[in-house]
Amino acid sequence: MIKSKTKYEASIEEIRELFSFHKLGNVKTIAPLGNGEFNSAYKVILDDGKSFALKIAPPESATVLSYEKNMMESEVFWYKMMHENTDILCPEVYVSDFSKDIVKSNCFIMQMMEGEPLWAVNFSDNEYENVQKQKIEMLTKIHRIKNDRFGYRQAGLHDTWYDALKSMAGNLVKDCNALGYKTPDGEKFISYIDKHAKLLQNVPCRMVNFDLWDSNVLYHDGKICWIDPERGFWGDPVADFITLGTGQKTPLSAKEKELEIYNETAQEKIVLSRETEIRYALAVCYLALIEEVEKYVRYEPDEPNYIRNTVDSREMYDMAFAIL
Known part of the structure; x- marks a missing residue:
């Protein structure tokens, strides 16, 4: 993943427990995802072959700008707005977990979309x-x-x-x-x-x-x-x-x-x-x-x-x- 001071580094154990707790299945493999410079993102593949994207906000200890605090909740909201009001193709959010109980930062699990970024x-x-x-x-x-x-x-x-x-x-x-x-x-x-x-x-x-x-x-x-x-x-x-x-x-x-x-x-x-x-x-x-x-x-x-x-x-x- 891109080097950045704000990225949360999740352990394999945390991710496994998160998926188990939300009854999505057993995690088989985890790989860093994307080139973002703020959040952490992972591709998570389960033992039944299904794949998901997991996105994690910066840890509470990270220094972020005022507008970036609780930005992840807004991201989930904007996905919802697009799904409800447009036919734009975008990921479906399956689980939002803002409890910080397992992963110690806000996170959500969404549909893993196929494709490459346009620049690639x-x-x-x-x-x-x-x-x-x-x-x-x-x-x-x-x-x-x-x-x-x-x-x-x-x-x-x-x-x-x-x-x-x-x-x-x-x-x-x-x-x-x-x-x-x-x-x-x-x-x-x-x-x-x-x-x-x-x-x-x-x-x-x-x-x-x-x-x-x-x-x-x-x-x-x-x-x-x-x-x-x-x-x-x-x-x-x-x-x-x-x-x-x-x-x-x-x-x-x-x-x-x-x-x-x-x-x-x-x-x-x-x-x-x-x-x-x-x-x-x-x-x-x-x-x-x-x-x-x-x-x-x-x-x-x-x-x-x-x-x-x-x-x-x-x-x-x-x-x-x-x-x-």
Whole structure:
């Protein structure tokens, strides 16, 4: 598994006992699963040949960011939302265990989905374009799921996107300060949230994934499957364009093709305008602030991922601040 300070290392005994307690069967083999950098994940095969995915949150002793506390309960919730409101292919959760009795951290057991992450598949240009189209259509489906309050379920909801985004950004700045670091860019970002308060008070409240990178989408037999919706929140649907097309370091205006595909099946169209550009740039700033602060709790300064986060966040801030 990827090296990270937040990962829970479960023993074979814990996993065996967990599966036995929940009457799923006898564990035969256990193997690390996926490239995530926060939770631990295992592929568990039983002696009857059935296979499951087990996901475990960081231990209570791990230093995590404010919004990441109890994030696993939210992940289970977002899977439920997708199963109940869309036809998106995603794992079924069989058991949620937040008791910490056997495994000493929150965990859940879900359907083991077949396939490889999109980045690992050798697509032709046409195939890749088709898969990205499917991905965008998935977003139009979750953006039909509405709520009347904004933000992270696990961190408290707010009446407007302005209030939620200001709180989300403020919590990260507080996290950064508590870790002994300053974030002038984070403070600047909050000043831009205030500058655009009126605009942000009129944003629709929708299910937002905010993490639909190619690593969180599996491909098998022509179909794509969505995994890891844990970083979802109720908020501005424009924020989900970050992972599309040219990625997080380019403005919304660089994603006209993606907007066009989105608007073909979306109930509510997203039109490129000065307003949507500002909303998008603020979402980019939020991702930049996450990357800036999370490196302090996840990695050591000489590790490649620490350096990656530093460079990424700088480029995102520079692009977004130029718009704001």
